[in-house]
Amino acid sequence: MTAVPKPLKFLRPHYPALSELYDKWPKGELQNQLADVLSVLGMTYSGEGKLESLKYRLLSGIDDVGSWGHEYVRHLALEIGEEFGTRSEKEESTDDLLDLSLKIVPFFLKHNAEADAVDLLLEIEAIDRLTEFVDANTFGRVCLYMVSCVPLLAPPDDLNFLHTAYEIYLRHGQLTQALALAIRIDNEDLIRSVFNATTDELVQQQLAFIVARQQYWFQVDNEEVQKCLSNVSLSEHFLYLGKELNLLDPKTPEDIYKSHLEHSTLGTSTGILDSAKQNLAAAFVNAFVNCGYGADKLLMNDEESNSWIYKTKGPGMASTTASIGSLFQWNFDKGLQQLDKYTYSSEEQIKAGSLLGIGIVNAGVHDESDPAFALLSEYVDNPSVHLRASAIVGLGLSYAGSRREDLAELLLPIVTDSGLTMQLSSLAALSLGHIFVGSANGDISSSILQTLLERDHIQLSDKWTRFMALGLALLYMGKYEDTEEVLETLKAIDHPISQIIEVLLTICSYSGTGNVLQIQKLLQDCTTRPEPEKKDSDAAEQPPAEGQTEEQQQQQADKEKEEAEEKAKQESVFQGYSVLGLAVIAMGEEIGQDMVLRHFGHLMHYGDAHIRRAVPLAMGLVSASNPQMKVFDTLSRYSHDSDLDVAVNSIWAMGLVGAGTNNARLAQLLRQLAMYYSRDPDSLFMVRIAQGLIHLGKGTLTVNPFNTDRQILSRVSLAGLLTVSVALLDPKSFILSSAHSLLYFVTTAVRPRMLITLDEKLEPIKVNVRVGQAVDVVGQAGRPKTITGWVTHSTPVLLGYGERAELEDDEYISLASSLEGVVILKKNHDRMEVDG
Secondary structure (H helix, E strand, C coil), X not given: CCCCCHHHHHHHHHHHHHHHHHHHCCCCHHHHHHHHHHHHHHHHHCCCCCCHHHHHHHHHCCCCHHHHCHHHHXXXXXXXXXXXXXXXXXXXXXXXXXXXXXXXXXXXXXXXXXXXXXXHHHHCCCHHHHXXXXXXXXHHHHHHHHHHHHHHCCCCHHHHHHHHHHHHHHHCCCHHHHHHHHHHHCCHHHHHHHHHCCCXXXXXXXXXXXXXXXXXXXXXXXXXXXXXXXCCCXXXXXXXXXHHCCCCCCCCHHHHHCHHHCCCCCCCXXXXXXXXXXXXXXXXXXXXXXXXXXXXXXXXXXXXXXXXXXXXXXXXXXXHHHHHHHHCCCCHHHHHHHHHHXXXXXXXXXXXXXXXXXXHHCCCCCCCCCHHHHHHHHHCCCXXXXXXXXXHHHHHHHCCCCCXXXXXXXXXXXHHCCCCCHHHXXXXXXXXXXXXXXXXXXXXXXXXXXXXXXXXXXXXXXXXXXXXXXXXXXCCCCCHHHCHHHHHHHCCCCCCHHHHHHHHHHHHHCCCCCCHHHHHHHHHHHHCCCCXXXXXXXXXXXXXXXXXXXXXXXXXXXXXXXXXXXXXXXXXXXXXXXXXXXXXHHCCCHHHHXXXXXXXXXXXXXXXXXXXXXXXXXXXXXXXXXCCHHHHHHHHHHCCCCCHHHHHHHHHHHHHHCXXXXXXHHHHHHHHHHHHCCCCHHHHHHHHHHHHHHCHHHHCEECCCEECCCCEECHHHHHHHHHHHHHHCCCCCCXXXXXXXXXXXXXXXXXXXXXXXXXXXXXXXXXXXXXXEECXXXXXXXXXXXXXXXXXXXXXXXXXXXXEEEECCCCEEXXXXXXXXXXXXXXXXXXXCCCC
C-alpha cells in the first residue's frame, strides 16, 4: 500500500469506527462518498472471507471505479469472483456484480490489462459481453490471450472463448483469423459467414487455400474460389517448390539405405535382403521418398514384364502397385493414367493395388469429374474380397473429410450385412469414419452400433473388429458433447470390445484439447490390473466327480485357470488404447506433451506387454514430424527391446518422429538398426519403412496434424495417424503380415511443409521472408518480436516444427494472418519509398 495517499494510511486504524458511522449517516451524496472511501480502505482491512471493498463499492453507487488506481480495481475484481462463486452456489441474483464488472472491464482494456478483463468476465460467466468493449487497439491482444487460454479451460468455457474470439475477429475484419477459429469450432455456418463477409475475390481465394489445407469439403458459387478450395493446384505448387529447391531428380531406396555405410560384421548381408519382403519395403520407401514428385527409378522405368511389382508376392504386389498412387499424390490426372493399365491386370492382387492407388492419388483433392468415385464404386460389391477391400479403403482415403451422403449410402450396407466377414464390414466402417470424421453423424453411428450388437462373440473377437470400433470413434472426433448416448448404448455389448470402443470414443472426442481430467482417467485405466476370477474354495476341495480320476480333475482345473487368465488378458487389452489416448489428448498443449512423455517412461517400466507395445506409438504420435533428441534417443533404446513387438513399434515411431525432416541423427540410428536386425526380416522391414518416412518427399513433407501456427488440429490427418497406430498395437496380425496396405492411411496426414507466395494473378513470386522459431508473445507488453533466431530466405521456403515466417519489409501485404502453406500477397500502394 505504498502508493496510497497519506490521509488513507492514517484512516486505517479508524476503519471500524468509520464503518459504524456509515450506517448512522443520512442517505445521500455524502454517504456515497464515505462508502467510496471505505471501499478503498477495505483493501487493507478485509480479513479472510470478508469482502469489504466489494460491499462498500456496491453501496456507494459512484461510477468512477478507476480513479483509485489499478491495484484497487484488481483487488475489486478478485472479490467479485469470490462473491460470484458464493452467490451462484446459493442461487442468488448476481446482476449487481455483472453491472459492476462491466464498469471495470473498460478500465482494464484501456490500461493494457486485457488478460485481467478476460479473466474477470470468465469468472462471472459473461465472456460473450466482451465484444461490446474491445476496439481496434485492443482486439488483437485480447483475442490472442483468449485463444491461448482455450486448451487450459474446461468445457463449455473453451467453446465460449472460441465463439467470442471469432465474433471479435469477424467484427474487426480479421477474416483469416476468424476462419481458423470457425474451422476449430467445426461449424459450416460460421465458415460461410467468413466467406460472405467479403466480396474481394482475392481474399476469398486466400480463405479457400486455408480451408483446403484442412481437407474441409466445401462448395461456393465462384469458380475461381472453388478451384482453390478443391486443392487442384496443390501438386503444381509442390512441384514448383521441388524445382526451386532442386529436388526433382528421383531417388532410389539405396540412396536412402546407404548400405555402403553399413559395415556389417557378418560380411555382406545374406540373401535375406533380396527377399519379397525387402522388395516390398523398397516399394514403400520409394513411394515415401518420391511422394508427390511423379517420377522414380523403381516402378516407372520398368517394362511391364520386368516390373518391380513382380519381385513381390501376394498382398505385397497390391501394396507395391498402390505405391504408384503416392508417387503422383495430388496429381490425379497423371496418376490415373499410370494406374489405368494395372486395372486390367489378370493378377487379382495387382488390380486390387491399382484400386487402392486410385484412392491414394485422389486424397485431399476433389475434382468435379469425381474420378475416384466413378472408378471405385463399381468394385464395392465385387465378389473378390481383395478387390472389395481395396475399393472400400480407396474411397475412405480419397474422400476423407468430405462427409458425402452418397458414400454413406454405398458403404453402410456393407457395415450392416452380417453375412460378410468382419474384415470387409470393419473396413467399410473405418472408411466411413474417415469420410465423416468429426461429423457426429447419427445414422452411421447407430448403424455401426446396431451391427456390433447383432454380431456374435466370435465375430466381435475377430482382429478386424478394432477398426469398426475406430470408425465409430472417428465420427465423434472433437465432439465430446455428443457422445453420451453412444456411451450409454455400449453398456449393452457384453464383450471386452465395448471397453475398447469406450476408450477410443473418449480419446477421439477430446483429441487435442489437453483435457487434464481425461488424461488422469486414462492414466488410471493403464495402472489398474484386472484379476483372474477366483473360483470358490469349496469347489476346489470337492471330491472327484463320478468317473473322473484325480488327474483328470487336475487337468480340468488347470484348463479353467488358463481360461480365467486368458479372459483377464482380453479384458485388459483396452489399456493399450488408453496409452494412445494420452498422446492424442495431450498433443494440443505444450506442457501436457512434456508431462505425458514423462509418464510414458513409467508405463514402460511397470506396464504389461500390451501397454509397453503402445508406449512407443504414443511417443511417435505426440511428436510427429518433431524430432526432439530426448524423444528419439528414448525410442532408440526401446528399439532394442527383447519384446520384438515393442522394438518394431519403436522403429516405426522413430520414423514418425522424423517424418519428412531428413534428420541426420535419426537416419544414422536407423542405419545402425538395419545392421543390428539384418537377420530378422520383420524388424528389418520396419527399419526400411522408418528410413523412408524420415526422407518423406525428400524432406519437404510433414505428417504433423497441427497447422496455422499450431492453432488448428486437422482431423483428417489425426484420423490417418491414429488408424496406423491402432493397426500397430498388434503388428504381427496386420502390418507385418498381409495387411501392410494399412500403412497408406498415413497418406491423409501427409502435407507439404512449405510457404509459397503468390501474386494477385495467383502466379508464384519470390519475396524475402524471415524464418525463425516462433515466440509466445501472449500478454507481453508493447509489440514484442514474434520470432527469434531468424534467417532470411527467398520464397518458397520450408517451415520446420515450431517455426514461423514473416515478411522482411512492407513492399507486399499478406492476405493471411500467418505465413504458412499458400499465401497471396498484394502490392502495398501506401508504402513510402526511402532513398538509400
